[in-house]
Amino acid sequence: MRYIDYMQLNPFQRFGYNFANFFKKLPSNLARFFIMVGKAIVGFFVSIGKGFANYGKRFVKGDIFVKLSYLIFGVSNMVRGQIIKGLLFLIGEAAYICFMLFFGWTYISKFSTLGTVETYEELSADGFNYVPIYGDNSMLILLYSVLVIVISIIFFAVYIAQTKSAYKVYEQKKNGEHVLTFREEIATFFDEKFHVTLMTIPCLLIGCFTILPLIFMILIAFTNYDNAHQPPANLFHWVGLSNFGELVNITKGARKATTFINLAEWTVIWAIFATFSNYILGMIVALMINKKGIKLKALWRTLFVVVIAVPQFVSLLLMSQMLQENGAINQLLSVITGHNVGYKFLDSWLSARITVIIVNIWIGIPYTILITSGILMNIPADLYESATIDGAGPVKSFMKITLPYMIFVTTPYLITSFIGNINNFNVIYLLTNGGPTTEDYYNAGHTDILVTWLFKLTMGESHDYNLAAAIGILVFIVCATLSLITFNLTKSAKDEEAFS
Amino acid sequence: MIKSYKLRRGLANTFIYILLAVLGIIWVAPLAYLVIQSFSADPGAVPQTLLPETYGFDNYVKLLTETESLNFPRWYLNTFVIACFSCVISTISVLMVSYAFSRLRFKSRKKFINIGMILGMFPGFMTMIAIYYLLKAMQILDLKSIFGIPTFDGPILALIICYSSGAGLGFQISKGFFDTIPRALDEAATIDGATRNQIFWKIILPMSKPIVVYTVLTAFIGPWTDFILAKIIAGDKVDNYTVAIGLQKMLDNDHLNKWFKRFLSGSVLVAVPVTILFLKMQSYYVEGVTAGGVKG
Numbered sequence: 001m002r003y004i005d006y007m008q009l010n011p012f013q014r015f016g017y018n019f020a021n022f023f024k025k026l027p028s029n030l031a032r033f034f035i036m037v038g039k040a041i042v043g044f045f046v047s048i049g050k051g052f053a054n055y056g057k058r059f060v061k062g063d064i065f066v067k068l069s070y071l072i073f074g075v076s077n078m079v080r081g082q083i084i085k086g087l088l089f090l091i092g093e094a095a096y097i098c099f100m101l102f103f104g105w106t107y108i109s110k111f112s113t114l115g116t117v118e119t120y121e122e123l124s125a126d127g128f129n130y131v132p133i134y135g136d137n138s139m140l141i142l143l144y145s146v147l148v149i150v151i152s153i154i155f156f157a158v159y160i161a162q163t164k165s166a167y168k169v170y171e172q173k174k175n176g177e178h179v180l181t182f183r184e185e186i187a188t189f190f191d192e193k194f195h196v197t198l199m200t201i202p203c204l205l206i207g208c209f210t211i212l213p214l215i216f217m218i219l220i221a222f223t224n225y226d227n228a229h230q231p232p233a234n235l236f237h238w239v240g241l242s243n244f245g246e247l248v249n250i251t252k253g254a255r256k257a258t259t260f261i262n263l264a265e266w267t268v269i270w271a272i273f274a275t276f277s278n279y280i281l282g283m284i285v286a287l288m289i290n291k292k293g294i295k296l297k298a299l300w301r302t303l304f305v306v307v308i309a310v311p312q313f314v315s316l317l318l319m320s321q322m323l324q325e326n327g328a329i330n331q332l333l334s335v336i337t338g339h340n341v342g343y344k345f346l347d348s349w350l351s352a353r354i355t356v357i358i359v360n361i362w363i364g365i366p367y368t369i370l371i372t373s374g375i376l377m378n379i380p381a382d383l384y385e386s387a388t389i390d391g392a393g394p395v396k397s398f399m400k401i402t403l404p405y406m407i408f409v410t411t412p413y414l415i416t417s418f419i420g421n422i423n424n425f426n427v428i429y430l431l432t433n434g435g436p437t438t439e440d441y442y443n444a445g446h447t448d449i450l451v452t453w454l455f456k457l458t459m460g461e462s463h464d465y466n467l468a469a470a471i472g473i474l475v476f477i478v479c480a481t482l483s484l485i486t487f488n489l490t491k492s493a494k495d496e497e498a499f500s
Numbered sequence: 501m502i503k504s505y506k507l508r509r510g511l512a513n514t515f516i517y518i519l520l521a522v523l524g525i526i527w528v529a530p531l532a533y534l535v536i537q538s539f540s541a542d543p544g545a546v547p548q549t550l551l552p553e554t555y556g557f558d559n560y561v562k563l564l565t566e567t568e569s570l571n572f573p574r575w576y577l578n579t580f581v582i583a584c585f586s587c588v589i590s591t592i593s594v595l596m597v598s599y600a601f602s603r604l605r606f607k608s609r610k611k612f613i614n615i616g617m618i619l620g621m622f623p624g625f626m627t628m629i630a631i632y633y634l635l636k637a638m639q640i641l642d643l644k645s646i647f648g649i650p651t652f653d654g655p656i657l658a659l660i661i662c663y664s665s666g667a668g669l670g671f672q673i674s675k676g677f678f679d680t681i682p683r684a685l686d687e688a689a690t691i692d693g694a695t696r697n698q699i700f701w702k703i704i705l706p707m708s709k710p711i712v713v714y715t716v717l718t719a720f721i722g723p724w725t726d727f728i729l730a731k732i733i734a735g736d737k738v739d740n741y742t743v744a745i746g747l748q749k750m751l752d753n754d755h756l757n758k759w760f761k762r763f764l765s766g767s768v769l770v771a772v773p774v775t776i777l778f779l780k781m782q783s784y785y786v787e788g789v790t791a792g793g794v795k796g
Contacts, residue, residue, distance in 0.1 A: 140637065143633060187695075199600050201593065205667075212634065213628075317748060318764075322533070328550060
């Protein structure tokens with residue numbers, strides 16, 4: 001289709017065209033994506049190879065002090081006048097060696113087995129009680145091994161930087177250039193290397209409390225750290241992919257797999273209903289508020305926005321109580337109908353699921369109103385005027401103009417909120433706590449979505465960390481794929497310098 | 501013809517007014533119920549009628565004075581302390597990271613941005629369990645009265661660390677804001693001999709008041725509304741609860757029948773400041789979400 005043909009389509013057809021085009025191009029886009037990933041991996045190894053080549057080259061070219069700094073850090077710097085810098089390198093090396101000798105090695109050496117010494121019970125000295133004699137603690141071994149690996153990688157990076165610095169200062173001295181004093185070096189961290197100053201602390205924090213736990217949990221997915229293997233009383237071991245196998249293996253009586261399949265299905269249904277009901281209904285309300293001639297716009301908007309301003313746990317806990325058999329909603333129904341109503345909203349699975357979706361509309365519409373109000377005002381008014389002249393009613397112009405336009409503009413928001421709903425822990429957990437519970441499911445109820453099940457598996461009675469971690473990885477894969485699609489659809493990341 | 505058009509529009513508008521009013525009432529009703537019942541002075545802790553028959557401050561007084569089993573004032577203080585600390589730390593780290601990503605050009609900047617985005621896609625509380633064990637292994641959770649402050653126990657410090665450590669990953673919105681400031685400003689300042697440090701403090705920050713306000717408010721509100729992380733970290737140490745898990749505790753089977761109205765008044769005490777702050781920052785919120793969404 002040529003550009004001129006495209007311009008003649010109405011917004012709805014344009015959306016359809018783009019939509020079809022997206023799927024038509026999907027294979028080639030996917031292929032391009034994998035080629036890109038492949039190139040990135042190749043590039044990564046090439047740069048590592050180059051790094052080692054340079055590492056070797058520096059060693060060969062440098063003088064005796066440079067060569068010595070490959071073993072003893074900072075020698076080259078110290079010899080050429082950068083005493084403090086060299087000392088810092090040396091202290092770093094000593095600290096790492098001590099760390100490995102007294103702490104790291106004991107754990108990292110057991111990383112491949114996760115511990116072999118079982119805990120056993122021994123008769124205590126008084127001869128009456130059995131006291132446990134603790135063996136290896138698999139959890140700590142895994143946790144500290146990850147820590148040691150991360151620290152070692154950082155150390156390695158420092159090591160490479162150190163050899164570079166050693167060689168650089170050698171060259172500078174040889175060519176008679178000025179060697180930076182420590183004070184000057186510090187000054188560069190507020191100018192040319194200002195990014196290092198800005199990024200170091202946030203990166204350390206993220207590394208410690210996001211990346212490290214993440215690696216730990218990903219590794220847990222490949223162990224049998226479940227309720228039967230709880231350290232320190234028991235050891236757990238590597239089991240490969242069997243946790244993922246357990247989740248998808250639908251043979252008879254496989255409760256975990258049944259639970260997983262059913263909850264995954266409900267998660268998708270929930271995410272679709274929650275996203276689109278909020279989106280469409282919210283947009284209709286926003287349209288009404290923004291309609292020409294409607295006064296008190298700020299008041300109407302505030303009425304709805306107050307609901308999201310109140311912390312979610314307050315409104316959800318309140319709702320969960322109002323929905324009880326003797327709660328406010330049944331009282332209200334009793335007042336209206338004149339006789340006693342005691343409907344149990346959350347007791348049967350279907351009514352619980354419908355209730356959750358409806359309550360989520362109450363929670364979610366204000367968000368849509370907030371976000372779409374601004375965009376709605378940007379739709380050219382003459383589109384509506386010409387539609388009215390052509391005889392289109394409000395419903396028709398909503399379906400043919402507003403909706404296609406909005407979907408087109410807000411696709412990223414739509415996908416983000418879809419992902420948000422897949423991970424929507426609060427609404428489910430605080431409202432129904434996953435209930436009504438059922439014996440058919442493994443530690444889950446009918447309204448549980450995957451992430452609330454994950455939470456119950458870890459914080460509930462069962463402590464099946466391995467399953468929880470495997471579920472987390474699967475949820476991540478789904479969310480990451482969706483995010484990638486969004487990212488490719490918008491492409492605006494490339495235009496980040498458009499304004500500057 | 502014009503008259504009938506006006507009439508039709510008038511009718512449509514009346515219809516919309518009625519609809520909006522009905523919807524508005526439905527939306528606000530539960531919250532109104534919350535506020536009104538919190539002032540109920542009826543006997544019994546669970547409201548038997550839609551509207552209370554007598555009004556008074558009994559629930560508030562009880563909530564703030566009867567602190568033997570569930571100590572609400574203490575939870576409020578805990579949450580306030582956590583919110584203040586993590587607000588300061590997260591604001592600083594968000595601004596630092598987003599400034600570096602937006603204004604400075606360095607090797608592997610793109611890689612860092614991508615890694616940050618990917619990390620944000622993992623379900624947040626997948627890592628929380630591991631964080632819990634990490635903090636436990638570091639023995640932070642068992643600390644008592646840090647810096648000699650009596651209520652500043654280990655779990656409080658742990659929560660501050662948790663809320664502020666990941667903050668750097670939330671750089672997108674403020675990066676989007678910094679991206680819109682013309683680079684010519686930086687260049688002019690560089691020619692005049694300013695270092696990048698000075699540019700950050702003297703030029704960019706004063707121009708970025710809206711985004712600073714937004715970051716401060718979100719970081720401050722976060723701990724008041726977060727539920728999961730606090731639940732995992734605080735465990736069964738009731739004194740170290742934040743308001744969120746504390747209020748949930750009032751609704752468990754042991755407490756519900758005695759504490760429901762106090763739950764309502766506690767919710768009001770938490771919701772009022774948060775609501776005011778949120779309404780103040782809602783315009784920033786929209787800018788942030790839409791800009792962040794488009795920027796990816």
